[in-house]
Amino acid sequence: MPAGAAAGVDKPVIEKARSGPCIAPPEVMRREHPDMLKHQRTITVHEGVVNAKVDLEKCVACHASKTTGSVAASPQDFCESCHAYAGVKLDCFECHASRPKQVGDRR
Amino acid sequence: MSSRRAFLGKAAALGGIAVAPGLFLFEPARAKGVTSKVRWGMLVDTTRCAEGCDACVKACDRENGLSGRAGPDDSQWIRKVELKNKSTGRTLSLPVMCQHCAEPPCVDVCPTGASFKRADGIVLVDRHICIGCRYCMMACPYKARSFVHYPLHDQKPDVPRGQGCVESCTLCVQRVDRGEQPACVEACKATGRQALFFGDLNDPQSEISRRMREAGAKQIRPDLQLDTGVRYQGI
Numbered sequence: 001m002p003a004g005a006a007a008g009v010d011k012p013v014i015e016k017a018r019s020g021p022c023i024a025p026p027e028v029m030r031r032e033h034p035d036m037l038k039h040q041r042t043i044t045v046h047e048g049v050v051n052a053k054v055d056l057e058k059c060v061a062c063h064a065s066k067t068t069g070s071v072a073a074s075p076q077d078f079c080e081s082c083h084a085y086a087g088v089k090l091d092c093f094e095c096h097a098s099r100p101k102q103v104g105d106r107r
Numbered sequence: 108m109s110s111r112r113a114f115l116g117k118a119a120a121l122g123g124i125a126v127a128p129g130l131f132l133f134e135p136a137r138a139k140g141v142t143s144k145v146r147w148g149m150l151v152d153t154t155r156c157a158e159g160c161d162a163c164v165k166a167c168d169r170e171n172g173l174s175g176r177a178g179p180d181d182s183q184w185i186r187k188v189e190l191k192n193k194s195t196g197r198t199l200s201l202p203v204m205c206q207h208c209a210e211p212p213c214v215d216v217c218p219t220g221a222s223f224k225r226a227d228g229i230v231l232v233d234r235h236i237c238i239g240c241r242y243c244m245m246a247c248p249y250k251a252r253s254f255v256h257y258p259l260h261d262q263k264p265d266v267p268r269g270q271g272c273v274e275s276c277t278l279c280v281q282r283v284d285r286g287e288q289p290a291c292v293e294a295c296k297a298t299g300r301q302a303l304f305f306g307d308l309n310d311p312q313s314e315i316s317r318r319m320r321e322a323g324a325k326q327i328r329p330d331l332q333l334d335t336g337v338r339y340q341g342i
Contacts, residue, residue, distance in 0.1 A: 041235055042233075042235075043140075045231065045233045045235070046223060046225065046233065047140040047141065047225075047226070048139075048140050048141035048225055048226070048227065048280075048284060049139050049140045050139060050284050050285075051139065057264055060264075094258065094259075094269045094270065095234055095259075095262065095267040095268055095269030095272075096262070096264075096267040097261070097262050097263065097264040097267070099264070100264070101264040101265070
């Protein structure tokens with residue numbers, strides 16, 4: 001068997017986050033982040049809780065690529081590269097901004 | 108008796124301890140959530156609203172990332188309506204948007220629970236569970252809702268929107284949650300006319316309550332008994 005086949009497809013590119021530690025260890029985040037986000041979205045939208053620990057805007061702010069400025073604009077970007085590897089459709093960013101908030105966005 | 112009382116006292120104390128850690132974990136996140144003590148509303152003073160002025164519409168488009176076009180496929184969260192009474196010739200100009208009803212028909216008809224009213228009276232669409240059936244658009248007597256027909260790009264980080272969902276005025280919920288006024292109200296104030304007022308309808312001391320008390324304010328289609336959060340003065 002050729003070495004390439006044993007290794008399977010290329011591992012996802014995981015670009016280093018911009019700052020500090022994440023809200024949970026990487027192994028927890030890898031497995032739990034969909035549930036965290038799904039749980040939080042209801043609390044935020046229906047109950048108006050903002051600035052919670054789980055916050056998609058904060059994920060994007062930390063994980064946006066330094067080259068594209070986004071988490072899902074290119075196949076190498078943080079969310080996109082892992083989702084492509086896992087074969088899971090990523091539809092958060094059909095509605096949500098995949099780029100961090102800019103200073104001018106507030107007004 | 109006294110020993111029984113002492114026992115009950117201890118049991119209550121133990122119960123308190125058991126509950127306390129749960130409450131402690133629970134409180135900080137929800138403490139910031141909205142409550143029904145507040146009911147957000149808007150007052151439109153039609154005597155100050157100028158014909159041809161669309162500062163509120165432009166501000167809404169800018170704040171929420173709308174295209175600004177008014178075609179059948181475009182989202183419009185607020186629009187200016189010019190009225191003329193044919194018998195007297197009196198003309199009126201006023202903005203119409205989601206009226207944030209206390210008894211919203213859109214919520215009644217929504218089959219998935221995506222249309223909902225927040226505790227503070229703001230009527231919203233949870234796009235995560237909206238299936239785009241558009242029953243709410245049919246049910247709304249104010250034609251306040253729009254459907255997103257095409258994929259969108261570069262949405263505002265604070266205002267997620269996307270294809271296949273119904274949407275309408277959110278009273279700029281993202282600004283209200285930061286303690287600011289809706290974009291239309293701010294823009295109207297900037298024109299110097301100040302025809303729009305935003306505030307807490309439940310607070311009798313708020314400016315909006317005071318104005319409504321002194322000058323009177325009507326609902327559009329009060330016969331429907333929807334108890335709208337947007338009220339009009341001078342119609």
